[in-house]
Amino acid sequence: MDLTAFEQDTTVNCVLEGAVPARCKEEPCCLGIDEAGRGPVLGPMVYGVCYSPVSLKDEIVKMGLADSKTLTEDQREAIFKKIDDADDCIGWIVDVLSPNYISNSMLRRCKYNLNELSHDTAIGLIEKVLAKEVNLKEVFVDTVGDPDKYQAKLHKIFPDLEIVVAKKADSTYPIVGAASICAKVARDRSVRDWKFMxxxxxxxxxxxxxxxxxxxxxxxxxxxxxxxxxxxxxxxxxxxxxxxxxxxVPVHWEDDDDDDVTPVNQPAISAFFQSNSRPAVQKKHAYFQDKALTQMSTL
The missing domain is CATH 1.10.10 (Arc Repressor Mutant, subunit A)
Incomplete structure (x- = not known):
């Protein structure tokens, strides 16, 4: 997993991926999704996916996959190497979300909270796997927010996939555990080797x-x-x-106090809706217009 591209510019997100196994395009596959770094105040949040043929579920278990939080950093690195080396049967992708992107998303005018950001990132990764022509059939997701609502949301977007969203999915489904390890390894490396501009x-x-x-x-x-x-x-x-x-130092934006003040020489908006107080001009009858007659006096 080469994080050079992210290290060169840590202000933007970075997608890293392994090779797509040929058999994953031929055999029905399952995919797991998990994240690392949701809670920290420092560094990126990383979303990871792993996918492999459904027929190899037992083989994946033998790799010793587990929730990445229960493993040491050295153990995670060792297991990730097994995943990366098994490029004939397992594929992986990680999306590294920079702290700058996370902050700007959450503080923008139209609020974009962390749950929405997480959902959209997971959806984007599923779309990337499908775009690689992986024969995807099953998706297992470690939930963010209410699992039933999240699952319904994913079903609506991907109606042809069998989708399970569950709490602690990384400790229940081995393929999610694999995704968890990929995500955690990417976050560990990026935080450890962070270059401060x-x-x-x-x-x-x-x-x-x-x-x-x-x-x-x-x-x-x-x-x-x-x-x-x-x-x-x-x-x-x-x-x-x-x-x-x-x-x-406190920051004061001058225009904050001017929101309700009408600038000098600019009419209030209500002025555009006031009725015209000038008397209406009575239109002349056609007879008087044709004869060019005008009124000389008022009786």
Missing amino acids: EAVDVENYGSGYPGDPLTKKFMSDNIDAIFGYPQFVRFSWSTAAKLLDEKA
């Missing part, structure tokens, strides 16, 4: 979770009073917003 010098920023003491220290020590945080930080998180309110 802001010239931040720090040895250990912890796991990235708000409760981690090392992460707390990083957040407290690396806030700029004017520019806020480096782009490694998801500034849309309440953890970051609270510290910015406490330590950064």
Whole structure:
């Protein structure tokens, strides 16, 4: 898994993928979806998918797949190598969502919350697999939000697929466990090798979770009073917003106070709907117009 493209520009998302096994285009396949890094205030969130022939479900179990959170980093790396080496029967794709993209999405004028972002990313990955002509039949998804509503949403978009959305799917369905490992390996590597364009010098920023003491220290020590945080930080998180309110210079946008003020010399909008107070001009009868007659006096 080569993250060079993402490391060169960590402000944008990056899709990485393995080879498509030939037999996955011929045999009915199952696919698993999971994410890594939903909760941290630091670094990217990564969505991963793995797919393989349905007939190989037992073979996948033998790889020792499990929920990535129950494994050490070394164990995850070892299992990912098995997945990547098995390119004759297993395919994988990861979508690395930059912290900058996550923050901008959540703070834009038309709100785009993390659940919607997660759903759209998962849908996009299924579409990518189908576009590769994989003979996809079954999809297993670790839920985000209400599993029944999420499953109905996916069924509506992909009516020809058998879809199961469930809590803790990564520990129930081996193919989801494989996707979980791919996603976690990509996040681990990107966080570990993060290159700060802001010239931040720090040895250990912890796991990235708000409760981690090392992460707390990083957040407290690396806030700029004017520019806020480096782009490694998801500034849309309440953890970051609270510290910015406490330590950064307050920003006042002048046009915030001018929303209800009518500029000088500009008529109020109500003026365009007022009736014309000038007396109506009575139209002349055709007889008087034809004879060019005008009224000389009023009786």
